Amino acid sequence: MTGSVLSLGLPEAVPLPGLPARVRIHEVGARDGLQNEALPLPVEVKAEFVARLAAAGLRTVEATSFVHPKWVPQLADAEQLMPLLADLPGRYPGLRLPVLVPNERGLERALAHGVSDIAVFASATETFARRNLNRSLEESLEMFAPVVARAAEEGVRVRGYLSMCFGDPWEGPVPPAQVVEVGRRLMELGCDELSLGDTIGVATPGQVTALLAALDRAGVAPQRLAVHFHDTYGQALANTLAALHFGVSVVDASAGGLGGCPYAKSATGNLATEDLVWMLHGLGIETGVDLEALAATSVWLAGHLGRPSPSRTVRALTGG
Amino acid sequence: MTGSVLSLGLPEAVPLPGLPARVRIHEVGARDGLQNEALPLPVEVKAEFVARLAAAGLRTVEATSFVHPKWVPQLADAEQLMPLLADLPGRYPGLRLPVLVPNERGLERALAHGVSDIAVFASATETFARRNLNRSLEESLEMFAPVVARAAEEGVRVRGYLSMCFGDPWEGPVPPAQVVEVGRRLMELGCDELSLGDTIGVATPGQVTALLAALDRAGVAPQRLAVHFHDTYGQALANTLAALHFGVSVVDASAGGLGGCPYAKSATGNLATEDLVWMLHGLGIETGVDLEALAATSVWLAGHLGRPSPSRTVRALTGG
Numbered sequence: 198m199t200g201s202v203l204s205l206g207l208p209e210a211v212p213l214p215g216l217p218a219r220v221r222i223h224e225v226g227a228r229d230g231l232q233n234e235a236l237p238l239p240v241e242v243k244a245e246f247v248a249r250l251a252a253a254g255l256r257t258v259e260a261t262s263f264v265h266p267k268w269v270p271q272l273a274d275a276e277q278l279m280p281l282l283a284d285l286p287g288r289y290p291g292l293r294l295p296v297l298v299p300n301e302r303g304l305e306r307a308l309a310h311g312v313s314d315i316a317v318f319a320s321a322t323e324t325f326a327r328r329n330l331n332r333s334l335e336e337s338l339e340m341f342a343p344v345v346a347r348a349a350e351e352g353v354r355v356r357g358y359l360s361m362c363f364g365d366p367w368e369g370p371v372p373p374a375q376v377v378e379v380g381r382r383l384m385e386l387g388c389d390e391l392s393l394g395d396t397i398g399v400a401t402p403g404q405v406t407a408l409l410a411a412l413d414r415a416g417v418a419p420q421r422l423a424v425h426f427h428d429t430y431g432q433a434l435a436n437t438l439a440a441l442h443f444g445v446s447v448v449d450a451s452a453g454g455l456g457g458c459p460y461a462k463s464a465t466g467n468l469a470t471e472d473l474v475w476m477l478h479g480l481g482i483e484t485g486v487d488l489e490a491l492a493a494t495s496v497w498l499a500g501h502l503g504r505p506s507p508s509r510t511v512r513a514l515t516g517g
Numbered sequence: 518m519t520g521s522v523l524s525l526g527l528p529e530a531v532p533l534p535g536l537p538a539r540v541r542i543h544e545v546g547a548r549d550g551l552q553n554e555a556l557p558l559p560v561e562v563k564a565e566f567v568a569r570l571a572a573a574g575l576r577t578v579e580a581t582s583f584v585h586p587k588w589v590p591q592l593a594d595a596e597q598l599m600p601l602l603a604d605l606p607g608r609y610p611g612l613r614l615p616v617l618v619p620n621e622r623g624l625e626r627a628l629a630h631g632v633s634d635i636a637v638f639a640s641a642t643e644t645f646a647r648r649n650l651n652r653s654l655e656e657s658l659e660m661f662a663p664v665v666a667r668a669a670e671e672g673v674r675v676r677g678y679l680s681m682c683f684g685d686p687w688e689g690p691v692p693p694a695q696v697v698e699v700g701r702r703l704m705e706l707g708c709d710e711l712s713l714g715d716t717i718g719v720a721t722p723g724q725v726t727a728l729l730a731a732l733d734r735a736g737v738a739p740q741r742l743a744v745h746f747h748d749t750y751g752q753a754l755a756n757t758l759a760a761l762h763f764g765v766s767v768v769d770a771s772a773g774g775l776g777g778c779p780y781a782k783s784a785t786g787n788l789a790t791e792d793l794v795w796m797l798h799g800l801g802i803e804t805g806v807d808l809e810a811l812a813a814t815s816v817w818l819a820g821h822l823g824r825p826s827p828s829r830t831v832r833a834l835t836g837g
Contacts, residue, residue, distance in 0.1 A: 205689035211723035369525035401799025403531035431792035479721025
């Protein structure tokens with residue numbers, strides 16, 4: 198860790214008109230990232246990872262998933278992990294530790310741990326719904342309805358993930374009207390926030406703006422949206438910039454670029470949080486994140502995973 | 518090479534208002550890329566590389582440098598390479614094959630090969646001028662004056678490269694007024710085009726817009742500018758998008774992301790042409806490039822270099 202470029206005052210903060218003053222980063226490395234890693238990590242390492250992310254200033258750290266262990270064995274230790282994180286919200290005021298829940302059974306397990314935030318995972322396309330969730334798009338929405346309703350009763354915030362919003366590896370381009378329809382229904386179920394996922398990383402900035410405009414016209418304002426871009430084709434930051442211009446101020450990212458998409462032939466997947474923070478700080482946008490501490494965390498985790506981080510910023514700052 | 522995602526109609530073309538309809542890509546892989554590669558390539562491979570780039574639709578392909586072989590041994594074969602490229606402009610109407618020249622001696626060598634386009638390489642900072650060119654910034658401009666004048670006499674187009682426009686590894690942030698001053702002087706010498714280089718890859722979109730605005734106020738319009746971004750911190754495409762919004766329509770890129778910056782601790786350097794083309798085609802912007810043929814060329818060259826391309830698009834399209 199040299200931090201030499203950071204110590205020179207780089208990136209220099211030069212704002213662009215019309216962008217938000219502050220962005221909330223929804224850190225997905227511990228859940229979305231680790232669920233795509235072949236190597237399972239000890240639960241104590243996962244707990245330290247989440248604690249380090251919080252210590253680096255991240256205030257929304259998705260922690261794990263209460264999906265059946267048969268489907269995601271990498272996150273089968275959710276029950277063991279949650280007690281190890283119990284003291285973090287007290288140490289870091291405002292810290293949120295959302296967990297993914299697939300159904301009512303998963304929600305009950307999560308509620309038993311006193312979670313304040315959950316997420317459900319839907320698809321904008323029929324093919325991916327059937328392949329990933331093993332049910333039709335309609336059936337998946339029916340499955341989520343009681344989950345979202347019960348969470349609301351308990352005062353738990355709900356994020357709806359909507360995947361394949363910009364392209365599908367079987368269907369090709371996805372019509373914005375179709376994404377709007379599914380997104381609108383997720384919001385009507387009671388989701389507080391909708392995260393638009395470019396699961397295979399094919400989107401470009403014009404598509405992003407067009408979908409955000411279509412959602413806005415349908416009553417889903419950018420203030421209720423998050424964007425979730427993948428760097429499979431290197432487009433994630435350009436797409437993020439387009440979304441910021443439209444008023445989106447919640448951005449999903451994964452520390453060190455952890456994870457990937459099993460349906461795209463590439464090692465690169467999630468937008469790396471460090472690359473995002475570099476751009477946001479360069480734009481004078483507050484994130485609360487200590488970039489040096491975050492990059493050090495990604496290097497530390499890369500050591501446990503036995504391979505270097507794919508994040509360009511991590512590699513440039515640490516020589517990794 | 519599967520091309521499956523491309524054959525699905527991805528990236529989908531969705532324009533953004535206010536962007537140029539067409540972008541001229543200034544391909545720098547054969548010069549800027551190969552001069553930073555440790556492994557020297559046979560001159561026949563270089564010639565085939567340039568020919569393949571032209572066949573893939575690129576119409577500005579910087580071919581080599583007439584710098585003294587002592588300084589850039591990787592390009593010491595410029596005299597041997599040029600005759601091997603002589604038939605290309607006849608085969609591809611409109612093809613330009615610029616060469617870098619450091620001084621009058623280099624220019625005379627280039628003119629002997631009938632070049633139509635040259636480039637000179639200046640620095641926006643004093644430290645980099647002294648370290649890279651071994652003379653003061655003022656002395657380097659004095660050195661270029663007769664080169665540009667003589668090129669103009671011969672009807673040869675001149676591009677001025679201006680490096681370290683957004684940050685310097687020794688000086689930190691670079692004041693836009695300083696970049697404007699050096700850039701304005703290069704244009705006054707008679708350069709036809711100015712390429713703004715982010716040599717260490719630290720720029721973010723607000724900086725890009727601010728510098729373009731400062732140059733515009735000083736009489737250097739975006740129509741005379743090119744941008745040359747590095748992906749060291751993953752920012753190159755977001756910066757390119759900001760430059761397109763400002764009216765820039767010439768973008769430098771390197772096939773497969775070839776090359777890098779020896780002053781930044783990272784394997785990643787130049788913006789990969791394939792990543793750029795993915796974004797431009799997604800925005801409905803014409804480039805004339807066949808993305809599949811270009812990615813195949815980068816994979817072919819990577820085989821000669823013995824390491825995979827760092828381009829995300831190349832890796833995603835080819836499984837490399």
